[in-house]
Amino acid sequence: MKNSRSDIFFTCILLLLLYAPAAAQQDFMQLHREAVVVDGHNDVLGRVMRGGDMESWGTHGHSDLPRFARGGLDVQIFSIWVPSRERGENAWRFALAEIDSLKAIAARNPDRLGLVTDAGQLxxxxxxxxxxxxxxLEGGRCIDGRRERILTLYERGMRSFGLTWNYSSDWATCSKDESTGKVKGGLSAKGRGFVRLLDSLGVLIDVSHLGERSFWDVLETSQHPIFASHSACRALRDHHRNLTDRQLRALSENGGVVMINFYPGFLVNNLNRSRRNLVQRMHDRHAELKRQHPERGAAYLSAVDDLLKQAQKRGLPSLYTIADHIDHAVQVAGIDHVGLGSDFDGISITPVGLRDVTDLPLLTRVLQQRGYSEAAIRNILGENFLRIFSAVTGSATR
Ligand SMILES: [Zn+2]
Structure with missing residues (x-):
């Protein structure tokens, strides 16, 4: 009797060992589908403004409505970004046209895209x-320093405002200019006034692209949790667009969120041309794997793992490197203060394993492999952002 009991026990253990990995390989997909997945930054509207299409499945770029759906993405901050060639009134008209084109796309696709301005609608x-x-909005130059234009953008639905892009204004300094010492740095009195106005409207303040001195001034001035919509960790990659550990800790104390950028140039050092070519070859290999394994089963996943390990061995940017930045940010700022900010369609190259937004579930899988609990993964994927979106948009005082 005793023997047969222990036989059953060992048979059960054996079965568990055989089947548990297969089950774990699949349940990331369910978790990813059930979680609210938020991306802090996408530039696809730039492509739309150049005549591109984001309503049908495309092979160019990284995203469009069908690919968002396939990637299990639920919430997207669409960047309103004005190219540098558009100056003066043209820049303002360009920003408004970009908003109009997003609204037109939403109107044509009521079953796929809904624009939202508060947490309830979301x-x-x-x-x-x-x-x-x-x-x-990414980069406030188009407002030409005019307070009433912030009000106009708000009325048109803007709920996140990036104070600068890679240029400074008479009210805020960018990370690029501060890093070269080109400017003294910090917010002017006008800049502080804009921050207070954005607070009173219940608009999120985005500090990605902001210089460090301006960052500290925003933190001192705003009453709200703030966020960096698409930045990574300076401790892992010394680039002015990334946040220092001190900044990460401050964001944590402020209740805010850093949304980790996927751009390889912000994730790893030494991304020269030959290494970019290697990344491209690995994307080609990944595409081939998808053709070979349309069912995306265990064989596909283990081949993807091999690809990621090869990339890691060569020090190339991959899903693992994104996870490294997430790990670091979680370690420094805490699990309640980290999210995702892809920068898709604003970047020329993506990390291995993440050719476009359709591969996003694989990032959830990597987080699971790193031992994050289901609740922790839900926080990173979206709940952290939802917390600040709800707090800030719900706090409007005008
Ligand atoms: Zn940007």
């Missing part, structure tokens, strides 16, 4: 199976 849109779109 939850409803996600519940209805739509991609919830948030209008986010």
């Amino acid at each position: 939850r409803r849109a996600v519940g209805d199976g739509l991609i919830a779109g948030i209008i986010g």
Whole structure:
């Protein structure tokens, strides 16, 4: 009797050992589908403004409505970004046209995309199976220092405001100019006034692209949790666009969120041309694996693992490197203060394993492999951002 009991016990253990990895390989997909997945920054509208299409499945770029859906993305901050060649009034008209084109796309696709301005609308849109779109301005130059233009953008639905892009203004300094010592750095009195105005409107303040001195001034001035929509960790890659550990700790104390950028140039050092070519070859190999394994089963996943390990061995940017930055940010700022900010369609190259937004579930899988709990993964994928979006948009005082 005793023997047969222990036989059953060992048979059970054996079965568990055989089948548990296969089950774990698959349940990331369920977790990814069930979680609210938020991306802090996407530049696809730039492509739309150049005549591109984001409504049908494309082979160019990194995203469009069908690919968002395939990637299990639920919430997207769409960047309203004005190219440098557009100056003066043209820059302003360009920003408004960009917002109009996003609204036209949403109007044509009521079953796929819903633009939202508060947390209630966002939850409803996600519940209805739509991609919830948030209008986010990147780089305030188009407002030409005019307060009333912030009000106009707000009325048109803007709920996230990136104070600068890679240029400074008379009210805020960018990370690029501060890093070269070109400017003294910090917010002017006008800049502080804009921060207070954005606070009173319940608009999120985005500190990605902001110089460090301006960053500290924003933190001192704003009453709200702030966020970096697409930045990574300076401790792992010394680039002015990334946040120092001191900044990460401050964001944590402020209740804010850093949304980790996927751009390889912000993730690893030494990304020269030959290494870029290697990354491209690995993307080609990944595409071939997808053709060979349309079912995306265990064989596909183990081949992807091999590809990621090869990339890691060569020090190339990959899903693992994104996870390294997430790990670091979690270690320094805490699990409640980290999110994802892809920069898709604003970047020329993506990390191995993440050719475009359709591969996003694989990042959830890597986080699972690194031992994050289901709740922790949900926080990173979206809940942290939802917390600040709800707090800030719900706090409007005008
Ligand atoms: Zn940017």
